[in-house]
Amino acid sequence: MIPRAQLLAAADRFGTPLYVYDAAELDAALERVRAAFGDARVFYAMKANPNLTLLRRMQAAGVGFECVSAGEIARAEQVGAGGDGVLVNGPAKSVEEYAAGARLGATFIVDRAEEVGLLPPGSRALVRVNPALSVSTHDHLATGAAGSKFGVTPGQVPGVLAALGKAGHDARGLHVHIGSAIRNAADFSAAFARLAELHGQTGDLEVLDVGGGWGVDADLPGIAREARAAASVFGAALWVEPGRYLVARAGTLLTRAVGTKRTGRNFLLTDAGMTELLRPMLYGAQHPVTALWDGEAREVWDVAGPACESGDLLARDVALPEPAPGALLAVGEAGAYGASMSSTYLTRPRPAEALWDGQEWTLIRRRETPQDVWAAEVEVVGS
Structure with a gap:
């Protein structure tokens, strides 16, 4: 503090x-995530706060980046990230974003079936699953709800995975992110269980990415135990994508x-x-x-x-x-979605x-x- x-x-x-950040709390938040999730690969959801100095600290600590725009991909490149260290997400990726992600060798998170035909040749990809759950957060933050614009339905997953393979892409696994600032750990349990049910239709996978969205007071060890259990069903490596959790309290x-x-x-x-x-x-x-x-x-x-x-x-x-x-x-x-969402409305300098x-x-x-x-x-x- x-x-x-x-x-x-x-x-x-x-x-x-003035926005101020506490370096000690930034480090402590990352340590809490790593203590809970063990050897899971950590990707920072950059939209929470994309300040280059903060990104460089995370890059130096071995954290990857989840990017949802060409600008965020450019920030990842600016701090030296690339390859397996970058994920490209979003429901409506542009031609420029596909090209920028391919240039960095990023892994793409496929958000809709039609996206298979838009990926650069030989892309690495995860398929985002929408588990259609009602979760304990504001409607605008509930990305895993049945009415949200994100992901494919569980029933579409086998077909999208098959289409990726047929098109020559490397279908590495599945991705889920049910929202942000979620208060109830049972919401994550339900999402992970919905994913595990797909094993009979997908077989083993290389990666299971369970996103982020944990509230700042969340029971991380409990959530991590269930995430690891879901990954073990698939024989998959576990990836996580905290955003707000890493920077909010700092x-x-x-x-x-x-x-x-x-x-x-x-x-x-x-x-x-x-x-x-x-x-x-x-x-x-x-x-x-x-x-x-x-x-x-x-x-x-x-x-x-x-x-x-x-x-x-x-x-x-x-x-x-x-x-x-x-x-x-x-x-x-x-520290999260504060400076990053600040605006110049009324010609007020940020x-x-x-x-x-x-x-x-x-x-x-x-x-x-x-x-x-x-x-x-x-x-x-x-x-």
């Missing part, structure tokens, strides 16, 4: 809004109070909002909020951002001491990012300027 004094110092040095969004407003509710207005942290508005996500000033919590506040949107709230019903303009708040568990290594701060992303925001626009004067 980054000491309070260092959070205050970072905000003074780099300004706010990240904190620092934001300053701008003022207060008492109407039908008490609002604490801050310089960060939906453009910096979209998850509360998009998923109803709840992030812990800590006051970095002293005092007794006497009132309950809604922490509201500066956008002209009623949904621009970072948190509701937070007990805080009486705030003053400039007071600093820490929004926790913000925030800076800094890494604390236990000794000193390192700036790992500079704060954008308004000029950065419109740099790609072609300004036609007098039109």
Whole structure:
């Protein structure tokens, strides 16, 4: 945990809004995954946070990358990843993404039967299975539900595997990912059991990739035991793809109070909002909020951002001491899908990012300027 004094110092040095990351927690999260899953191959779901400095740390630690866009494949290449260290996923891969993945020698995760004919010649592939389960997370995060756009049905799996072999591809195994921020370990048990039922139709496989999606408080050893049991049914090596789990707790969004407003509710207005942290508005996500000033919590506040949107709230019903303009708040568990989903809506430059290594701060992303925001626009004067 980054000491309070260092959070205050970072905000003074780099300004706010500001994302900060704790290197010790990044390392600890990876160690927890490896302790639970043993010799399973770990791939980081890059969409959670693609900062190049964080990716280089993971690459140095032997972690591979799961990429879902040409830009993410380019980031993997930038940090030196390739071959078995890269997975290319997604339900609607582009020609450019197939080409970029092939150039790196990546393994493709086949999301639909028609994709077999789109793969580059001689590709390595896994088949993504949709187990059609109702799981304990927000609907927008439930990727293994029957109504989601991801994967093939269990009944389609044998045909897709056969088609891959007939087309000259290396069908290495199966993949499943049922969602993100899943609270109930039984959801994973059900998914792994659904996969194991396919063994009679697939025979042994080289790889079983069970994705990620575990909540930050998940029982990893329990989930890992069941994942290994499913892999053993197929005689397969186990692969996992944590994203949020590896980076969420390491990240904190620092934001300053701008003022207060008492109407039908008490609002604490801050310089960060939906453009910096979209998850509360998009998923109803709840992030812990800590006051970095002293005092007794006497009132309950809604922490509201500066956008002209009623949904621009970072948190509701937070007990805080009486705030003053400039007071600093820490929004926790913000290392995943925080900076990566930040936007320039309202021409708000995206925030800076800094890494604390236990000794000193390192700036790992500079704060954008308004000029950065419109740099790609072609300004036609007098039109």
